[in-house]
Amino acid sequence: MLDYKIIEVKQSIFEDNDADAKKLRAEIKEQNTFLVNLMSAPGSGKTSTLCQTIARLNGDMSIGVMEADIDSDVDAATITKAGAKAIQIHTGGMCHLDADMTRQGLRELGTEELDLVFLENVGNLVCPAEFDTGASKNVMILSVPEGDDKPLKYPLMFSVCDVVLINKCDTLPVFSDFSKTLVEERIHKLNPSALVIFISAKTGEGMDQWIDWLRGEVANWRQHE
Ligand SMILES: Nc1nc2c(ncn2[C@@H]2O[C@H](COP(=O)(O)OP(=O)(O)OP(=O)(O)O)[C@@H](O)[C@H]2O)c(=O)[nH]1
Ligand SMILES: [Mg+2]
Numbered sequence: 001m002l003d004y005k006i007i008e009v010k011q012s013i014f015e016d017n018d019a020d021a022k023k024l025r026a027e028i029k030e031q032n033t034f035l036v037n038l039m040s041a042p043g044s045g046k047t048s049t050l051c052q053t054i055a056r057l058n059g060d061m062s063i064g065v066m067e068a069d070i071d072s073d074v075d076a077a078t079i080t081k082a083g084a085k086a087i088q089i090h091t092g093g094m095c096h097l098d099a100d101m102t103r104q105g106l107r108e109l110g111t112e113e114l115d116l117v118f119l120e121n122v123g124n125l126v127c128p129a130e131f132d133t134g135a136s137k138n139v140m141i142l143s144v145p146e147g148d149d150k151p152l153k154y155p156l157m158f159s160v161c162d163v164v165l166i167n168k169c170d171t172l173p174v175f176s177d178f179s180k181t182l183v184e185e186r187i188h189k190l191n192p193s194a195l196v197i198f199i200s201a202k203t204g205e206g207m208d209q210w211i212d213w214l215r216g217e218v219a220n221w222r223q224h225e
Helices: 017-030 046-057 074-082 099-109 155-159 180-190 207-224
Strands: 005-008 034-040 063-069 085-090 116-120 137-143 163-167 195-198
Touching: 005 099, 017 099, 034 046, 034 099, 034 207, 046 063, 046 074, 046 116, 046 163, 046 207, 063 074, 063 099, 074 085, 085 099, 099 116, 155 180, 163 180, 163 207, 180 195, 195 207
Parallel strands: 005 085, 034 116, 034 137, 063 085, 063 116, 137 163, 163 195
Antiparallel strands: none
């Protein structure tokens, strides 16, 4: 018997996803659950970063994770082992989640008693950027081996994010042509207010700054929005 549910979600029948996302944001605000949409290319370190995040926030906040994938449930199993409540969402071949698919996931996860929920979106840098999921904040991960030119190639993804985590910084000595200065310049040209944090989910580098940002945003959202 698995410790987590696996659900199949259907693409929304709503034509206006933006309006539905706005509605969902209000619904989850009522429940006092802060939702973060985490996006990246496959393998950039979403699940690893979430495991580190869960370990650091454990005891302070109750955390849930919705793992979205076209197939498989390996990430939900990893997150459950890390100590958070998880569900695996199968998207039926879709390469993104829209607001109603996110709503279906939240319903199955059960957000009562959860302070913070992460949606690990389907791994790719194109489709997820086009759909507002209803999350309070969008965060993306770019990992060092992918190269510092990705903001030039996938501008929409970098434009819709509140935070860009540059992961796998422990590999910088190997990928020595990756320029931290250049990648930050390219991101800020597209999105001047994006917060860029250099991290390693392997060594823990930069995690304090990421956790501080999360704590601050949750507290601010509870007070003001
Ligand atoms: N060296 C190094 N490896 C990392 C780091 N973060 C993740 N990895 C490795 O990168 C691989 C992919 O990590 P995941 O966390 O599964 O990445 P993901 O984005 O969740 O992958 P998908 O869900 O398949 O899109 C694994 O082998 C991790 O151990 C890091 O900071 N440094
Ligand atoms: Mg993953």
